[in-house]
Amino acid sequence: MSMTLPAVESGVQTKTNGAAAAAILSAGVGSILLAALTIISDISSGTKRLLEFYKPSGALSGVSTVTIIAWLFSWIALDLFWRKKSVSLKRINLISLILLLTSVLATFPPFAELFQ
């Protein structure tokens, strides 16, 4: 049995994968932060008021704005750190998948109510 990789797989990787890993992990971080802020604003009326950046939209405006800023910030920070490195993408993918799935589940209101 041949142990060589298919043509596509054996090609030369001319770039490090650190920039992609930074993008993928920060997306996972942004996703879980969205879920966390959603739950916190639900259980804490003080936080909810704080997150009402735009009154007509309520806390959703703050939850989404803080999430986007934190996501972009983590992306820039991780990118600066990993840009010239190659990291284990398998592990990064797995962590990000778990974070993404958890955030879809955690934003489901009956799940969020478990914390109340």
Next chain:
Amino acid sequence: MRLGSRGPHTSEMVAMEITTRSLWTLIHGMGFGALYLLAVSGVLLALWQRWQPAPSTHAALTSDRFLKTYLVLMAALAWFSVLTGTYLIYPWYRFPAPAGTGNLAPYPRALLLASPSTSAWHTIGMEWKEHVAWLVPIAITTVAVIVLRYGADLVHYPELRTGLFTFVFGSLVAAAIAGFFGAMLNKEAPVNGGSTIRLVRGGSK
């Protein structure tokens, strides 16, 4: 034949109207949201093609340019959808009904919460939709930036392609949840109001 002149109410004024709030809801849901959902299948196919042995250089370059443009447009759709939803439609939806108001139709949130048979459309449907939808622009912007950065080199990064698939699929799930509840909410308690736009001006028959 005059447009809209047929039908059972031939003695009435025939017209087709829409309110500005309905129009914006339509743009948000059908123009941005539904179009995004349709576009996901295209990007899944394009990424899948990159699992295959590399095509000729010319063909690869052409399709890469197309994929990059396609993903940037998808990211724009996702951002327009959540921004119009959060800052335009949602304030109209949640505007509180004045005390003692009998007709709750102009106040969709209050209308849904007024009946036990519809309240969960708000407490579960809208509460989930408004938050989960924000995962979509995060996921697809990530995919778009990676494809812009790596382009044709993606064929040499199988694990990276797995990551891209994960986020495109994740965005599909989140957009489908938001789209489903958006459609159902608009069916149960439509966002209406604002000025009226007459789409078809008919005469009386």
